[in-house]
Amino acid sequence: MSPWRRRLCIPLLPNWRTRHLMFNSFVILALLFLMVIVLNNRWIPNHIMYKEIMEMDSAYSFQLKESETVKVLQKLVVSGRVNQTENQKLLAIRASKRNTSNRAAHHVGYYSYLINEPNKCQRTSPFLILLIAVEPQQLNAREAIRQTWGKEDLFLEIQVIRLFLLGREAKLTTNNKQAIVNESIQHHDIIQQDFLDTYNNLTIKTLMGMHWIATFCPNVSYVMKTDSDMFVNTEYLIKKLLKPVAPKTKYFTGYLMKGYAPNRNKDSKWYMSQELYPGDMYPPFCSGTGYVFSGDLAEKIFKMSLSTQRLHLEDVFIGICLANLGVNPVSPPKVSDFNIWRVSYSDCVYNQLVTSHEFQPSELVKYWNQLQKNKNLCVIHPK
Known part of the structure; x- marks a missing residue:
């Protein structure tokens, strides 16, 4: 083969300047590529998980509960987008991002609404909201309260709103769930969030009510929190306790309990461990069976919680x-x-009290109807 043909057939090798230029170009392209990945880091498995969880949190207005986060993580682990080590890291990232601590681990804001009534105060600001803690299965108790002291049309000149506070049952069947939904559609007086409805979660249930008021009805004049087994003389509460005085702020009253020490007996229903509450005495508080407070305190209490x-x-x-x-x-x-106990019934005694404890639904209806018939026969003595 002639020399000219050999020169044309053999590829020319780049000289050192050309190689240096090619190397620098490659490095620059690689750096640009990495920058694109970092800026749009959906390609990074950890960020995929982190971003999706945070987007879900935003969709729930920070009501995404921990079990839903775990489900998302599990799906990504199965799909191969994250491994088990990354799974644990991402849970830690989420916990850090939300500043989760032991005392806020069961914060009411972590739970999504199953049933809500956001428009109850849309027309006017009510004078009184009744927050009634009740278990999901206590349909008879709710019906008895609707027929008696919880009637929303009990007063023509004063607006009263009734709200039942519910968590979810431990063994919730489809029929039970649908029954509560149907009840809500009929009466529009149920608020339910996705936490387990137990005695130890009563604090969460009450804070749910506080948060609801702060969010959907901040201008209410007064709030009463009570339980489903209580007899409440709503008329006496409004006409003799609240209405005669000018609207109050930072007002909280009920069965006042002062000088109570934590119960350290582990067998007691009211046991309080030294670790959870190291103090020797509780501050003054009102029995949870029934207390009344001015509407401005709902948001303040919730934020302080x-x-x-x-x-x-x-x-x-x-x-x-x-x-x-x-x-x-x-x-x-x-x-x-x-x-905080059951008061022996008489027309004139019950005509001058706010609460009495431990009533069955049938008893509630019986004595309420009797009081409505005979209350005008009793004279309410001046204070």
């Missing part, structure tokens, strides 16, 4: 939040207004 060690004893916990706010619960006008 975010930085207060969570306790399972709801009334004690609310008392601690009040103490941290510098709000002192006060005694009602009469000591006999609020009762």
Whole structure:
């Protein structure tokens, strides 16, 4: 082969300047590629998980509960997008991002609404909201309250709103779930979030009510939190306790409990461990069977709860939040207004009290109807 043909057939090798230029170009392209990946880091498995979880949190307005996060993680692990080590790291990232601590681990904001009534205060601001803690299966109790002291049309000149506070049952069947939904559609008086409805979660249930008021009805004048087995003389509460005086702020009253020490007996229903509450005495608080407070305190209590060690004893916990706010619960006008036990029934006695405890639904209807018939026969003595 002739020399010219050999020169044309053999590829020319780049000289050192050409090689240096090619190497620098490659490095620059590689760096640009990495920058694109970092800036649009959906290609990074950890970021995929982190971003998807945070997007879900935003969709729930930070009501994404931990079990849903775990489900998302599991799906990504199965799909190969993250491994088990990354799974644990991402859970830690999420916990860090949301500043989760032991005392906020069961914060009410972590739970999504199963049933909500956001438009209850859309037309006007009510004078009184009744927050009634009740278990999901207690249909008879809810019906009895609707027929008696919880009637929303009991007063023509004053607006009263009734709200039942529910968590979810441990063994929730499709029929039970649908029954509560149907009940809600009929009465529009149920608020339910996706936490387990147990005695130890009463604090969460009460804070759910506080948060609802702060969010959907901040201009309410007064709020009463009570239980489903209570007899409440709503008329006496409004006409003799609340209405005669000018609207109050930072007002909290009920059956006042002062000088109570934590119960250290592990067998007690009200046991409080030294670790959870190391103090020797509780601050003054009102029994959770029934207390009344001015509407402005709902948001204040809820916000204070975010930085207060969570306790399972709801009334004690609310008392601690009040103490941290510098709000002192006060005694009602009469000591006999609020009762943590069952008061022996008589028309004239029940015509001059706010609460009595431990009523079955059938008893509630019976004595309420009797009081409505005979209350005008009793004279309410001046305070």
